[in-house]
Amino acid sequence: MEKIVRIGIIGCGSVSRVYIPHIQRLNYPRPISEIVRVCDVDPARADVVREQYGLTDFTTDYQQIIGDASIDLVVILAPMQVHGRITREALEAGKHVLVEKPMSMDLEEAAGLVELAKTSPGFLLCAPHVILSPTYQAMWRRIHQGDIGEIYSARGFYGWTGPNWGEWYYRPGGGSMFDLGVYNVTSLTGLLGPARRVTALSGVAIPEREVNGKTVQVESHDNAHLLLDFGQTRYAVVTTGFTIQRYRNCGLELYGTDGTIQMLGEDWAPKGYELWRNEVGAWQVVEDGSHWPWSDGIRHMIESVRTGTKPLIT
Secondary structure, three states, rough: OOOOOOEEEOOOOOOOOHHHHHHHHHHOOOEEEEEEEEEEEOOOHHHHHHHHOOOOEEEEOHHHOOOOOOOOEEEEEEHHHHHHHHHHHHHHOOOEEEEOOOOOOOHHHHHHHHHHHHHHHOOOEEEHHHOOOOHHHHHHHHHOOOOOOEEEEEEEEOOOOOOOOOOOHHHOOOOOOHHHHHHHHHHHOOOOOOOOEEEEEEEEOOOEEOOEEEEOOOOOEEEEEEEEEHHHHHHEEEEEOOOOOOOOOOEEEEEEEEEEEEEEEEOOEEEEEEEEEEEOOOEEEOOOOOOOOOOOHHHHHHHHHOOOOOOOOO
């Protein structure tokens, strides 16, 4: 009999409205997982998950998920500020863990989680899951087979006006870099390798925001510009902020000695790519009609748990 992965979800806010139906759809045509229990500090969300998704086992104490020996996989969709602590506790309990981005708000804590995962019986997978998309993988192949030559410059761009829900976006540990910029950083480091050095300018541009009908003070940076140094005179720039209205250019672009490749759409919602090769002298458009979902890491993680195969990303 094939293994049914038993899942506990911590956090039933807006992100869960993508993950929960995604998990449920994966059970057709054959069941591969089961959401055993869900958790949120707001007890009112029990009615929402019951009415919308038929989930009746609800708790306000996440320890009821981590401490449940029958649960294989813990999915952490809580506010960013608590990701690191809950991830550590779940790994120490021997669980497989999928945590939404960012894995931690602290570099030292994040490094500790990576080390802990090496000795934990459970797998650790952290969003963003952009490298699983067909568009990303096609771009990776183009780059690594030399279609645009040696890459010395790249850029990522992702921003909007900012959320008008969830005060935690603007509290310490929130901000545009952790919410948005992580997509560009993940894509660029996946394509070019680890950054050796990072230089950044960031700050609070708009000190007050309207959230859920009231004015809140912004305590996290809402405007950030990063310079990534990949060594050998290879640089990338990331621009991200809750300070941007609209833009028409692509969100990710890499420049080589023989051409250019740019993603169509955003990292989290790619629609293909455009390729310029000097020897051709024209843009080639390669569209991706797969409608890849940004929550696809959950499918990958469930398969990893079922087969005992380490995830492609951590």
